[in-house]
Amino acid sequence: MISIKSDREIELMKHAGHINYLTHKLISENIKEGISTKALNDIAHKFIIDNGCKPSFLNYEGYPASICISINDEVVHGIPSRRKLKNGDVVSIDIGVEYKGYHSDSANTYIVGSASKEIIDLVDNTKKSLYEGLSVIKEGAKISDIGRKIEDFAHQNHLSVVRELVGHGVGSDIHEEPDVPNYFTKDIVKLKSGMVIAVEPMLNLGTRHIYMVEDGWTIKTEDGKPSAHFEHTVLVTKDGFVILTGE
């Protein structure tokens, strides 16, 4: 069952989304060469708690940190550690914020210092693919229209689309129905006003294939090439959508 949110639930999710956005902003100001991913995790954790919210990912299915930080060939679900950021690193930051039992989910990818045009394009085009996907959202649109848009844009820009992980509904659970794939499917399920979904393309420079490392969480590209990830939680409306994790 895909839940339709009440006005009250939407208000709570807007607040969870706003704190999520502000946490991303704070992290963006602290991302630099030499800082450890654990230090970034702790900055985010403190900010979320100080604002009367909870980090959604902490202890989720046993996940051991407050946010996910995935570097270079790490696609998603990287666990913060003593690893320090280096010039040229491609760093995906994924944050979940819970307010009064309701969640928001958002990811951004940054380049530390300088990088090649190929890497800059990977990051820019992954971000653009998210907005391409969002552009079709409104009541009555098919969920599969989102993935079709993202996949077409990725392929036009010579990037591959991770298929094993997908976007999802968001609400009183961080992961709810429906799945929101980043590639074309024959699914005919339609969006309705009041649904809240997270759209989150993960695009790779090389092969789309991935694997999980021994820590049981971190997902990496099979060929070791970099990956980027952007995500927003959005409310579906009659004529379009509202980004809950935006400015």
Ligand code: MF3
């Ligand atoms: N934002 C992630 C997603 O939707 C969820 C991470 S859960 C964690 O895929 F436990 F891995 F942190």
Ligand code: CO
């Ligand atoms: Co998500």
